[in-house]
Amino acid sequence: MRHKSDEKYRKIIAAATKIFAQKGFFKARVSEIAKEAGIADGTVYIYFKHKDDILISLFEEKMQEVLGNMKEQIALETDPLKKIERFALVHLKLIEDHKDIAEIIQVELRQSSKFMKNYNNTKFLEYLDLISKIIQEGKEKGLIRDDIIPGIAKRAFFGALDEMSRFWVLSKKPKYDIQTASRQITNFFIHGIRKQET
Amino acid sequence: MRHKSDEKYRKIIAAATKIFAQKGFFKARVSEIAKEAGIADGTVYIYFKHKDDILISLFEEKMQEVLGNMKEQIALETDPLKKIERFALVHLKLIEDHKDIAEIIQVELRQSSKFMKNYNNTKFLEYLDLISKIIQEGKEKGLIRDDIIPGIAKRAFFGALDEMSRFWVLSKKPKYDIQTASRQITNFFIHGIRKQET
DNA sequence: CTAATAAATGAACGAAAATTCATGTTAGAA
DNA sequence: TTCTAACATGAATTTTCGTTCATTTATTAG
Structure with missing residues (x-):
């Protein structure tokens, strides 16, 4: 990999941890996780197959x-x-x-x-x-x-x-x-x- | 109540018990509960305000x-x-x-x-x-x-x-x-x- | 038997999100 | 500096249901 650093991956995990804990998996929105991680919605799907x-x-x-x-x-x-x-x-x-x-x-x-x-x-x-x-x-x-x-x-x-x-x-x-x-x-x-x- | 028997209410509860247990609340579909109860989707909303x-x-x-x-x-x-x-x-x-x-x-x-x-x-x-x-x-x-x-x-x-x-x-x-x-x-x-x- | 009311129906609506993708951006190689 | 592949973007698309409501059917009163 040139970039696609671990960094974004970590950020998403961290953001998801917070959001999932707050609202539970089903009520958590991918867009919200993205926002929390400071990235675009679509980026999530570069690092993860789906929610x-x-x-x-x-x-x-x-x-x-x-x-x-x-x-x-x-x-x-x-x-x-x-x-x-x-x-x-x-x-x-x-x-x-x-x-x-x-x-x-x-x-x-x-x-x-x-x-x-x-x-x-x-x-x-x-x-x-x-x-x-x-x-x-x-x-x-x-x-x-x-x-x-x-x-x-x-x-x-x-x-x-x-x-x-x-x-x-x-x-x-x-x-x-x-x-x-x-x-x-x-x-x-x-x-x-x-x-x-x- | 003239009819609006308890019967349908019971049937819905019974159906929901089965479906919720099977798939969990969020993955359970109201239509599926209705089907299991043998009634129309809309009927559920006569007996319950919402899911x-x-x-x-x-x-x-x-x-x-x-x-x-x-x-x-x-x-x-x-x-x-x-x-x-x-x-x-x-x-x-x-x-x-x-x-x-x-x-x-x-x-x-x-x-x-x-x-x-x-x-x-x-x-x-x-x-x-x-x-x-x-x-x-x-x-x-x-x-x-x-x-x-x-x-x-x-x-x-x-x-x-x-x-x-x-x-x-x-x-x-x-x-x-x-x-x-x-x-x-x-x-x-x-x-x-x-x-x-x- | 007829009207009046209640209950049931299920197709259609619309809002909410997940996912996609055409386009833009960046970082490093040459 | 220029080129290009990888990365990132976020608006647009698609999918997925919960919920509604115009219509039909059943029930009971008179």
Whole structure:
């Protein structure tokens, strides 16, 4: 490429993130995204095949980032129970720092199955599997009860965090801070799955 | 009303439930709903002001039903911990028996804030509060730890159940049955919040 | 049976957006 | 400097529905 720099591509993704978060995919207008990105409507179609393509790319990019970040953070801990604790904290922190990403993940995660029949959300599944791997590890080390099913536990844990963030995304003045929420959720999740009770 | 029977209204709601669940609100066509209901396009507008109105009415009706049913079921138990257990079971059973309702709640719950600025989802909040009331009751009876915050716990618990049902709604061949999922989730939730550990 | 009213119809309308494309602009090669 | 391919533009085109409304059909009262 001579130009067709990454720059415009990035700008469009950034603009779309903002607009999608603000109005949701269907109510977002391509022209509005273009305007936000400071380019002409037609330019969008040089970088993306169609509107859907913007969302898919955006989602892919963000999840990549989130996933990579989470992996790094988890690797800092050795104790599986500590890893779980950190997962919660990092996840909720992400939500707090990037409400726009959170909103898109929240909504689009639920919709993707409907408007993109054959979009297999690999990245998200990988994210979820970080949790089940930790649980598996904990079981092997004898820290987590044998009867805990990782496939269910990962969903329960993620679901708890996700519902909490939905609440944040929707309310302007969050009632609870991350630390508190994160601690509570981790706390009863860990109490619920671990072997020895205090 | 002379005629303008409830019948057509019901038919439209039923049709919309099916179509919305299938394609999501935005991709659903009014003409398609009409066709599914076996009536003319225009007839829809005799019973509903506009497309949004169909969704809101539908949501309201379904939540009413779900809420009423849940209240009844919970009332059958006296022990707060048992109530929690039953909540999980009833909720997941509902999802299993009415996938279409589940799909609509799943998606629309997340979207409502975006496409209906001033639609206060009272019914849903009431549903959530059933959980926090149980937790409160448990705390008063000394069954649940004092440091548990009902406002967070209710979301964590609901989130866990909700994420589990999302999984069901999306996958054709559920890996786990309700009983198992319900038991697991309840189990580590209860372990996580109660006072005396076994 | 007839009129009067209500309900239902579906073709047609029009507004809203997604996408296209003829034209203009730019950046680098020669 | 000139040439040209890649890029960018945004007005025009096309498509896609939600919604309307003139007309037809059904219902009930007198």
